[in-house]
Amino acid sequence: MGNNNGYLPLFETKSSRRPFLIKLYVLTISVAICVIWVYRVRYLPVEGILERWAWIGMFFAELWFSFYWFITHLVRWNPIFRYTFKDRLSQRYEKDLPRVDIFVCTADPEMEPPIMVINTVLSMMAYDYPPEKLSVYLSDDGVSELTFYAMLEASRFSKYWLPFCKKFNVEPRSPEAYFQIEPLDDPVKTKEWLFIKILIDGRDPLAMDNEGQRLPTLVYLSREKRPQYPHNFKAEAMNALIRVSLRISNGPITLNVDCDMYSNNSSSLRDALCFFMDEEKGHEIGYVQYPQSMMNVTKNDLYGNSLNVIFKMEFPGIDANGGPMYIGTGCFHMRVNLCERKHCNEHKVDWKRVADIKIEGNARDLEEECKVLASCAYEENTQWGIEVGLKYGCLLKDGMTGSSIRCRGWRSVYFNPERKGFLGLAPTTLLQTLVQQERWSGGELQILLSRHGPFFDGYKNIPLKLLLSYCIYFLWAANCFPTLYYVVVPSLCLLRGISLFPKNFYGVMVHFKAGGMIKGFGCSKEQHPI
Ligand SMILES: O=c1ccn([C@@H]2O[C@H](COP(=O)(O)OP(=O)(O)O[C@H]3O[C@H](CO)[C@@H](O)[C@H](O)[C@H]3O)[C@@H](O)[C@H]2O)c(=O)[nH]1
Ligand SMILES: [Mn+2]
Known part of the structure; x- marks a missing residue:
């Protein structure tokens, strides 16, 4: 805790490594994600413009989800926890608080x-x-x-x-x-x-x-x-x-x-x-x-x-990567x-x-x-509101202010x-929650795109790891596009007899879980719908 000069810090930071099994799980999923990419590239339909574009769209949505998966675990990988020593504070500073x-x-x-x-x-x-x-x-x-x-x-x-x-x-x-x-x-x-x-x-x-x-x-x-x-x-x-x-x-x-x-x-x-x-x-x-x-x-x-996810899992990780918003x-x-x-x-x-x-x-x-x-x-x-004090002109003025402080x-x-x-x-109520979440998610996106946001003004002072960590929130609203695509397009395609997933989906999962990932999704060309 203390260094050689006998200095005793007023707070300490402990890092808590995630359990081995969770890390193994994360790694397994990461491999599976790579397999999905391989599958998408390998089985790209050669005929039918509609099929081809729907397929490419799926690929982009999956790339987006993969990126999101990556930044989420970049944040959750190595959380830290802080502890203070109030007795030392009193001893040293009680009169000068x-x-x-x-x-x-x-x-x-x-x-x-x-x-x-x-x-x-x-x-x-x-x-x-x-x-x-x-x-x-x-x-x-x-x-x-x-x-x-x-x-x-x-x-x-x-x-x-x-x-x-x-x-x-x-x-x-x-x-x-x-x-x-x-x-x-x-x-x-x-x-x-x-x-x-x-x-x-x-x-x-x-x-x-x-x-x-x-x-x-x-x-x-x-x-x-x-x-x-x-x-x-x-x-x-x-x-x-x-x-x-x-x-x-x-x-x-x-x-x-x-x-x-x-x-x-x-x-x-x-x-x-x-x-x-x-x-x-x-x-x-x-x-x-x-x-x-x-x-x-x-x-x-x-x-x-x-x-709970934000404050128990993500913020300790963001703190480890450089500090919360x-x-x-x-x-x-x-x-x-x-x-x-x-x-x-x-x-x-x-x-x-x-x-x-x-x-x-x-x-x-x-x-x-x-x-x-x-x-x-x-x-x-x-x-005031521009350079000094809390910032105006953004849905999430606190977030914008915090980002400019960083x-x-x-x-x-x-x-x-x-x-x-x-x-x-x-x-x-649901309405109150939706209004709040709309304000938060829209505000985060605004901060990302802002000329004074962390990617334009802050890249010199904010480490890349932290910028990526913040992206979980900055890109929260943008997530809706790939998600909408992923839930709507495959269903519409099915109406026209186009399948964007392997036919033998259950078999795929079994293969996948059994470690047959090297073989792609575990389906041969014949099993593939196209
Ligand atoms: O014109 C206003 C509007 C709101 N408030 C106060 O701001 C706080 C937060 O407003 P609220 O409408 O309760 O928003 P919430 O969504 O509950 O607040 C969360 O999200 C806000 C950012 O959108 C943050 O400012 C808040 O700290 C955070 O708790 C409350 O104390 C309000 O009384 C004002 O002082 N003046
Ligand atoms: Mn409130």
Whole structure:
């Protein structure tokens, strides 16, 4: 673990090799895939234009599937797992822990009831972290009075809740999850307004809980939106939060979560800092991504919303190949990577100096200053959304932003501790799932084709292995064409008496399994339909 100078890392990485039998299985299938190619080339129909083209189409579809198979196993071949040493972090940095700014986004007070939002906010305020260094910002794009008053109540309730959590070491620290109460549903009206309120000013020595301990800063922000300005959804809300938080607390580390994703592990901040503050590798890490774990997935998980394959099998492998993409929630960032252009290897953060920076101005003045930063005209003729902050103009703005961070030379880390860091809500109906998947798959393809995407801008900084790994997601939407071809064309061809598969398909499988692969599909010319 440690090197010769007695340096002990703040985190370690263990690689877990896949079991031999699985590797053997992968190799067997790979050989079988080659046999399919041989079959397609060898038995290419010489007569009949239609047959010939249908056959060639099948061949291309199979080549596509083979490529997909290859990149999938490139990712799954050698996953890695990360472990942190929080005790070492405390020993070395307890006094100089950096400020952390947490961004929670909400948009729709009906779909995302205020009670759920404030539960998330309270769980974030209750992190096991010095409160004077913690700031929680809520961006409310739904401009809901109810959400605001819920936040006001939350700020009062936090005076009881935070000491309770700390005293009894409660987990999880979302009151609703802890007491397992069903959320309330309450429709509210919305209107346009620009509103910023520092509900708790963490610098104020009078901001105490009822046991005399300091409270974290708590800010409510409803940025300005007007019909003549595109509001760019969550991405612009996040950019407003980045600017406002820079003025109010300026934490060098930020965390962003969706409002339906509460903190399930009060040590997550310290875990994340073990990566950023590691003396040897920390300076190259741009963000630490947690999995999007769902709390409402049913046993049969009809629509595959648990995303288990992605987060249990693929992300550990992508981490081994160079680092995961940014998925928009449950992600810690170095603030500079969201604002600055390039990662510079020589630039190491002086954590002691950063911890000493003080924010001047009283809360009311800060609120007034921040109103300008959160107005809808602020970004006009600036680089926000293009070079700075979260990117606009793509269905998957988080993915695009993560990709551009990677293109600028930062590394990313995937961390999935035993006790889940965050728990969120998955879509519950088929329609919601389809809308989400359409957005994700279309967005991934957009990133691939984008002029600023990893293949154009990033090939110098992103290793080829990682680029190929990302292709599982980038090409997810494009997969529909060969799949459609494969299910539709053979059936249509059968109607005209054309078979695109070997006639004795069962025999083929037996031969194939028995190791008769060298003989092609195990069918002689006579057996072949053509
Ligand atoms: O104008 C908007 C729209 C949405 N949101 C918030 O953005 C988050 C995600 O939006 P949602 O509609 O819930 O999308 P999901 O498909 O559930 O979100 C997943 O996919 C998104 C990318 O498409 C990511 O941004 C999210 O982090 C990820 O959880 C939620 O907290 C919303 O409140 C805003 O703040 N402003
Ligand atoms: Mn959501």
